[in-house]
Amino acid sequence: xxxxxxxxxxxxxxxxxxxxxxxxxxxxxxxxxxxxxxxxxxxxxxxxxxxxxxxxxxxxxxxxxxxxxxxxxxx
Numbered sequence: 001x002x003x004x005x006x007x008x009x010x011x012x013x014x015x016x017x018x019x020x021x022x023x024x025x026x027x028x029x030x031x032x033x034x035x036x037x038x039x040x041x042x043x044x045x046x047x048x049x050x051x052x053x054x055x056x057x058x059x060x061x062x063x064x065x066x067x068x069x070x071x072x073x074x075x
Contacts, residue, residue: 003064006057018061020054030058 008021018027025047033043040055 001053001056001060003057003060006054007061020050020057023049025050025054027058027061030055031062034059 006021007018007027009016009018013019014024014026019025020027020030030043030050034055040052043055044050044052
């Protein structure tokens, strides 16, 4: 999946946070819902403008960012 087709960064939308294209739903928000154990079906029910592919794009985008990030050991 190429997340670039579903995610945009626009300085006039949510102060430039990455969002699902055509929405004001931030990638970080989707990840927070998943981290709070929301099933995908619940997310899609509560945010009908989202599609399954948008949630996958959020995960792929996050993975891509982590691959680029330097890792540091924790104390």
